[in-house]
Amino acid sequence: MIIRELIEKIEGEAELDFTFNEGKIEDVQINFGFYRGMEEILEGRDARDALVITPRVCGICNHAHLITAVKAIENGYENAGLKVALSPKAKAIREFTLSCELMQNHMTWFYMTILPQLEKLTGEISTQNYALKASYFSSTVTKAMSIFSGQWPHSSYAVPGGVTCDPSYVDVMQAENLIDECIRFFEEMLTGLSFEKYLSLNSLSSLGSVEGDLGKALWLIDKNEMAEAGQSHDRFIVLGDSVLAKPGKAQATKVSNVALRYVEESVQTGTTAKAVSYKQKLYEAGPLARAIVGKEPLVKSLHKRYKDSIFTRVFARVHEVATLLVQSKKLLNALQLDEPSCTLGKMLEAVDFEGEAAVEAARGSLIHKTSVKEGKIENYEIIVPTQWNLSHGNEKEEGVAVKAMVGSKTIQDATFIFRTFDICSVCTTQ
Amino acid sequence: MSMDKQDSVKSLFTAQSAKVDTNKGDAYYEALYTQCRARLDDLKKLAPLNNRMDFKESIEEEGLERRDFLKWASATTAMLMLPASFTPLVAEAAVMMNRVPVIWIELSDCAGNSEALIRSDGPKIDEIILDIISLEFHETLMSPSGHQAEKQLEEAIEHFKGKYLLFVEGAIPRGIDGYYGTIGAKAETFVDHLERLAKDAAAVVAVGSCATFGGIPAAAPNPTDAVGVMDVVKGKPIINIPACPANPSNMVGVLLHYVLTGTVPELDSLLRPKFAFGYRIHDNCERRGHFDAGEYVEEWGDVGAKNNFCLYKVGCKGPMTFNNCSIIRYNEGVNWPIGVGRGCIGCSEPDFWDKYAYERPMANANIKAPTGGVEKTVDEFGLGLLTAAGVGIAIHAAASVVAGKKSEDSKSEENA
Ligand code: SF4
Ligand code: SF4
Numbered sequence: 001m002i003i004r005e006l007i008e009k010i011e012g013e014a015e016l017d018f019t020f021n022e023g024k025i026e027d028v029q030i031n032f033g034f035y036r037g038m039e040e041i042l043e044g045r046d047a048r049d050a051l052v053i054t055p056r057v058c059g060i061c062n063h064a065h066l067i068t069a070v071k072a073i074e075n076g077y078e079n080a081g082l083k084v085a086l087s088p089k090a091k092a093i094r095e096f097t098l099s100c101e102l103m104q105n106h107m108t109w110f111y112m113t114i115l116p117q118l119e120k121l122t123g124e125i126s127t128q129n130y131a132l133k134a135s136y137f138s139s140t141v142t143k144a145m146s147i148f149s150g151q152w153p154h155s156s157y158a159v160p161g162g163v164t165c166d167p168s169y170v171d172v173m174q175a176e177n178l179i180d181e182c183i184r185f186f187e188e189m190l191t192g193l194s195f196e197k198y199l200s201l202n203s204l205s206s207l208g209s210v211e212g213d214l215g216k217a218l219w220l221i222d223k224n225e226m227a228e229a230g231q232s233h234d235r236f237i238v239l240g241d242s243v244l245a246k247p248g249k250a251q252a253t254k255v256s257n258v259a260l261r262y263v264e265e266s267v268q269t270g271t272t273a274k275a276v277s278y279k280q281k282l283y284e285a286g287p288l289a290r291a292i293v294g295k296e297p298l299v300k301s302l303h304k305r306y307k308d309s310i311f312t313r314v315f316a317r318v319h320e321v322a323t324l325l326v327q328s329k330k331l332l333n334a335l336q337l338d339e340p341s342c343t344l345g346k347m348l349e350a351v352d353f354e355g356e357a358a359v360e361a362a363r364g365s366l367i368h369k370t371s372v373k374e375g376k377i378e379n380y381e382i383i384v385p386t387q388w389n390l391s392h393g394n395e396k397e398e399g400v401a402v403k404a405m406v407g408s409k410t411i412q413d414a415t416f417i418f419r420t421f422d423i424c425s426v427c428t429t430q
Numbered sequence: 431m432s433m434d435k436q437d438s439v440k441s442l443f444t445a446q447s448a449k450v451d452t453n454k455g456d457a458y459y460e461a462l463y464t465q466c467r468a469r470l471d472d473l474k475k476l477a478p479l480n481n482r483m484d485f486k487e488s489i490e491e492e493g494l495e496r497r498d499f500l501k502w503a504s505a506t507t508a509m510l511m512l513p514a515s516f517t518p519l520v521a522e523a524a525v526m527m528n529r530v531p532v533i534w535i536e537l538s539d540c541a542g543n544s545e546a547l548i549r550s551d552g553p554k555i556d557e558i559i560l561d562i563i564s565l566e567f568h569e570t571l572m573s574p575s576g577h578q579a580e581k582q583l584e585e586a587i588e589h590f591k592g593k594y595l596l597f598v599e600g601a602i603p604r605g606i607d608g609y610y611g612t613i614g615a616k617a618e619t620f621v622d623h624l625e626r627l628a629k630d631a632a633a634v635v636a637v638g639s640c641a642t643f644g645g646i647p648a649a650a651p652n653p654t655d656a657v658g659v660m661d662v663v664k665g666k667p668i669i670n671i672p673a674c675p676a677n678p679s680n681m682v683g684v685l686l687h688y689v690l691t692g693t694v695p696e697l698d699s700l701l702r703p704k705f706a707f708g709y710r711i712h713d714n715c716e717r718r719g720h721f722d723a724g725e726y727v728e729e730w731g732d733v734g735a736k737n738n739f740c741l742y743k744v745g746c747k748g749p750m751t752f753n754n755c756s757i758i759r760y761n762e763g764v765n766w767p768i769g770v771g772r773g774c775i776g777c778s779e780p781d782f783w784d785k786y787a788y789e790r791p792m793a794n795a796n797i798k799a800p801t802g803g804v805e806k807t808v809d810e811f812g813l814g815l816l817t818a819a820g821v822g823i824a825i826h827a828a829a830s831v832v833a834g835k836k837s838e839d840s841k842s843e844e845n846a
Contacts, residue, residue, distance in 0.1 A: 036538055036603070036610075037653025041646065041783075052775055053783070056646045056674065059542025143764045150770035151760035153542040153675055157772045159730050165770035166736050341771075342731030 016418065018411055025408045030390055030401070042380040047073060047353075047372040050380065052156050054368065057382065060424055062153040063101040063145075064361030065368075065382075067094055070158040072368040076355025077160060077344075089339035090162035093148050095243060096175075096331045098359070099324045100145035101152070103182070104138040105362035106287070106321050109422045111137075114314060115213060117416055118220040133213070137185050144178035144328075147171050161344025167337065176332050183325055190214050190318070198322060204301050207315075214318055221311050230310035230417040232404040233397065236289035237278055237388065239263070239358035239365035243327040244320065245294025247358070249283060252307075253300060255293055260358060263367065265383055275391035275399075276383050284308065284400045285364025285388035286422065288316040296323070310404075310420040317422065351375045361385055363422050389421045459513055462691070466519050469692045473529045499524075509758065510683055510695070511705045523690040530689050531594040533586055535627060537620040538611050538647045538656055539600025539640055542675040587630055595688060596631035597681075598624065601640040601647045602662050603654035610654040624662055633667040633694055634659055635684055639777055642670040642702075649783035660701060667694050670701040672753075673778035679758045680706045700780065702752070711748035711774045714756040717741065727771070735771050746773030747786040753778040 017029040038057050042050060050069040055062035074084045111134035119125050142152040148165045149155035157164050183195050191198050192211030201207060210218065221227055236250045239258060248255045262279045283289070288308060291299035299319060302312045356369040364385030371379045393399035398406065401421050408414040503521040507514060586594070600620075603610035608619030618626075628634050636659040639645035647656035660668050671680050684703055687695045695703040712718065720726070720740040727734035727744050740746070748756075751774050759766040767774060776786030 036647040036656070038646075040651065040653045041649045053646065053649070056540055056542070059540040059675070062540070062542065139762060143761050146761040146765045148770060150765050150767040150772055153540075154777075155770075155772075156767070156775065157770045159772075162731060163770075164730055164735065164772045340731050341735065342729075345729045345732075 016415065018414065023409060025406055025411075025414055028402045028405050028414070030392065030399075039380050039382060042377050045377050047076075047370065047375060047377055048160070050368070050370060050377065051159065054382065055154050055156065058384075058424065059153050060105055061101070061361045061363065061366065061384075063098055063149070063155060064359055064366050066156060066158050067098050068357050068359040068361075068366050068368040069370075070160060071357035071359060072355040072370050073160050074355070075357050076353035076370060076372060077350045079355060080350035080353040082344075082350050084161060085343055086162055087339040087341070087343060088334075089336055090341055090343070092331045092335055093163050093165070093167070093341075094158055096328050097145045097149045097155075097157075099243065099328045099331070100141045102360075102362045103321050103324050103328075104141045104152075105422070106317050107137045107141075108134045110134075110217070110314075110318055111213070113419050113422075115217055117419060118217055118224070121412055121416055122220050122224050124220065133189055137182060137189075140178055140181050140185070144175045144182075147175045147178075159342060159344075160349075162340065162342030164341065166341050167335075169337065172332055172335055172337070176329065179325060179328055179332070186322065186325065188212070190321075195322075195325075199326070202297055202301070204305055207298075207302075217314065217318075218311070221314065226309075226413065226416070227311040228306055228309050229408065229413065230313065230404040230420060231307045232284060232400045233282060234308045235281065235283050236292045236308075237283035237285055237365060238290050238293040238360065239367065240360035242290075242360040243331070244290045244323060244360060248293040249278065250289070250292045253292060253295075253303065255295070260356060260367065263383065265381070265387075274383075274387060275393075276387040277391065277394070280394070280396070282391055282393060282397060282400050283388055284421075285385050286317070286362075287320040288313045289364060290320065290360060291316045308404075310417055313420045349375075363424060364388055384424075386421075386424050390423065459515075462512075463516065463519070465692075466516070466523075466690050469690065470519065470522050470526065473526045473689070476529045506679075506683065506686060509679065509705060509754075510687055511708075519690060520686065523686055527685065527689055530685070531586065531590040532597060532685070533583070533590075533594050533627065533631070534597040534599070535623070537598065537600035537613075537624065537641070538603050538654070539638070540646075542638070587627065591630045593632055594630070595685070596627055596634045597637055598634060598641045598659050599637045601644045601656040601658060603647060603656045605653070605655035621662060624659065628659075628663040628666055631666060633669060633688070634663055635669045635671065635681075636660065637671050637681060638676045639672045639674040639782065642672040642700075643780040643782075645674060646783055648781075668701050669694050669697065669703060671706070672700075672702060672780075673755070674782075677706070677753075677755060677758060677760065680754070698752075702778075706754045707752045707778070709752065709754060709756075711751045711753055711756050711768070714754075715748055715768060716756065717768060730771075738771070741768060741771065741773035744773055745775075747776035747779075747782075748774040750786065751776040751779055 015031045017031070018025050019027040019029075038054070042053060045053070050073070051066060054065040054069045057065055074086075077084050111130040115128075115130050146152050146155070148163070148167060148171070149157045150165070186198070187193060187195050190212045191214050193209065198210070201209070207218065234252050237258065238245050238249070239247050239260060241247055247258050249258050250256070258278070263276060264278070264280070265274045265276050267274055277283075288299070290296075292303060296316075296319070299312065299316045302315055306312045350372075351374055352372060354369075354371045356367065358365050358367045360366075362385075365383075365388065366385055367381075367383040369379075369381040370377060389400045391399045393402060397403070401418055401423075404421075405414040405417050408417065500517070500521060503524060504514065504517045506524075507517045507520045510516075510520070512520070602608075602620045602624055604621060608621040609617075611620040612618060613620065613623050636642045640647060640656075641659050643658045644652070644656045644661075645658075647654055648658075658670075660670065669684055671677075671684060673680075680703070683705060684695060687693075687703075687705075695705055698704055698707055700707075712721070715721070717738060717740045720738070721742060725734065725737075725739045727739045727741050729735075730744065742749070746768070748768065755766045755774075756768070759769070776782045779786060
């Protein structure tokens with residue numbers, strides 16, 4: 001028996017076709033009805049046009065696209081023999097603005113998707129205005145970001161060699177205040193704990209003291225007996241280098257090295273979204289992967305008990321906000337404002353090059369590859385995080401999200417599991 | 431270049447753009463005031479649509495102070511180019527935003543405009559938007575999903591037939607019979623979906639450059655044959671709010687104008703509200719003084735960049751772009767691209783992907799300038815280049831003057 005279910009409430013729309021066998025889900029086919037042809041549009045344009053075009057692939061991860069695009073160009077310049085030496089200041093500012101995008105994404109997902117869906121699942125509907133909470137945090141953190149990036153979404157402030165902004169101490173102070181306000185939100189709304197107290201939690205049992213909306217979500221998952229649901233291959237990948245983790249892959253908690261050249265993209269039937277694998281194997285990407293590869297103690301202790309279940313996955317994403325808040329304060333504090341913002345003059349520019357870069361976006365590793373001839377893009381490839389989690393799989397194994405859903409008894413449970421991956425169809429199909 | 435040509439270019443570039451008539455005379459405003467008053471009194475008689483909070487309650491609940499609210503109202507009144515005496519009316523209209531049903535759909539988009547909207551003017555004004563406007567349907571913001579959401583949409587169309595405002599985000603792909611973009615269980619194409627929803631709408635608001643002009647999906651070679659709303663919807667009032675993303679203040683402005691007057695705001699020849707698109711970025715740019723003084727950033731990270739010089743030579747398209755970001759900025763007014771030393775990319779202009787959205791200044795781009803003129807480098811320039819830009823602007827201004835005439839005419843008809 002095949003039952004078709006439409007998923008909205010993610011960015012864009014996805015369609016899931018469930019096959020049931022003896023009251024349990026046996027297979028899921030994931031489809032997207034949407035195509036824009038972004039890679040085609042890029043062909044033949046000036047190499048740097050990718051900086052203004054690729055962010056428009058996705059209104060949520062637009063900043064990650066900008067950062068990946070600029071790094072791919074810089075990588076290409078270096079491959080062509082040009083020296084691109086970013087100042088620590090420029091590096092830190094990029095890292096900061098990207099962290100802000102991750103935080104805003106995670107909180108919007110938590111408040112607009114996870115909490116309302118959980119309430120529906122358990123019949124514990126509250127009258128809380130979650131949209132308002134989501135927008136309060138998100139608008140605060142995107143304000144902090146736009147002090148440097150000018151706007152969110154769709155900034156283009158990063159250029160080969162650095163950034164265009166030249167912040168003053170007042171700007172940095174303003175950003176710090178906004179981050180402090182986010183921390184206050186984290187304390188009062190999300191966890192009911194002082195930030196210090198929250199950061200000192202170190203084991204699964206200590207999680208009991210978490211209150212607030214996060215406490216509520218964890219409690220609801222538990223109450224619905226879903227804490228162990230949604231386990232998949234227990235295999236993780238991180239390709240970008242960030243304050244959260246060094247690149248690496250993990251089978252359970254055993255971490256090893258990765259190289260971009262083993263990433264493979266393949267066409268799948270029935271959808272415009274392409275599948276992606278690493279040495280023919282499927283990996284989960286995103287905050288849970290970063291926490292496992294980055295050996296984050298609290299998430300690891302959850303993982304020990306619940307493996308890669310939705311409990312661990314949901315917690316890892318919210319917990320990443322805490323880590324990012326800590327890191328972004330550090331980044332701001334360490335800024336040396338007298339360093340140059342941009343080190344590459346306009347005269348320095350390679351015309352023939354191949355460049356690639358991977359960056360950790362909210363949903364996992366994002367890859368751009370650009371080949372440029374006589375200054376013009378010959379070929380541009382974008383591999384987005386959602387492709388890792390949503391690939392259908394191959395003969396040998398099921399896709400990551402598919403495996404997580406197989407075995408669920410109801411469509412409601414399965415679509416909730418699907419959403420814990422923070423799915424975005426907009427970028428997947430481009 | 432001859433001296434008087436130089437002078438004329440100079441005067442073009444230093445002139446206030448005179449297309450927006452900000453003072454239409456007392457008689458006009460008095461009549462408008464009466465009209466708005468009557469409209470608001472009528473709306474007041476309607477019950478608020480029940481899926482949204484009452485504004486007065488939420489002011490207290492969220493601790494929004496009356497004073498802050500009035501401050502917002504007077505800023506918005508100014509943005510809508512109405513005299514200050516309209517401020518109480520605007521405040522009243524904001525409270526009654528929940529009397530006008532809104533349906534919001536996303537087609538070939540990146541969801542960036544919705545994202546910008548949810549992150550608009552801080553918790554206080556967000557609350558007005560999220561809680562007060564009667565969003566009868568919005569895929570991302572509403573709680574039901576899948577079949578349930580589809581049902582809700584059908585009910586909303588039926589119930590508010592002829593009364594709802596349809597907000598559209600995203601372009602419409604027409605290639606392979608529209609099958610590059612489908613929606614819902616029956617896989618209705620975006621073209622059909624839009625036509626069906628527009629049929630019963632009071633007016634259609636195209637939000638963002640994708641919905642207005644096809645935007646990035648329509649960039650060459652336009653793989654999916656994407657177009658904007660005005661190429662699909664016929665016989666309905668259409669309001670275009672371009673830019674990428676569209677500025678939330680302008681979305682709220684259009685809505686508020688509709689609540690206040692029951693009509694669409696005055697539009698230019700590209701159907702853009704004049705209150706937002708009557709000026710060039712360049713007219714109100716904070717770096718304008720440096721432009722006039724000939725002080726430019728020559729390359730990223732140079733002394734000019736440190737001193738916030740004009741970005742024209744590193745590709746700023748502000749002189750060719752009509753929009754109000756230089757006044758209202760982004761992310762609650764915190765900043766905007768030029769504020770961080772990044773030139774404007776002309777994101778609210780038609781075909782900006784192919785005409786403006788690149789790193790180079792107009793002169794170095796191997797594309798036809800608006801004049802179809804010769805390409806020169808900036809250093810060879812300057813005024814040759816400025817002429818190119820200037821003529822483009824002159825053409826635009828002429829188009830707007832024609833549009834302006836029309837409104838004059840209709841005004842005299844009204845008065846007759
Ligand atoms: S106009 Fe820009 S922000 Fe809006 S949908 Fe298109 S690409 Fe996204
Ligand atoms: S930065 Fe751009 S908009 Fe501002 S003055 Fe210079 S050219 Fe004009």
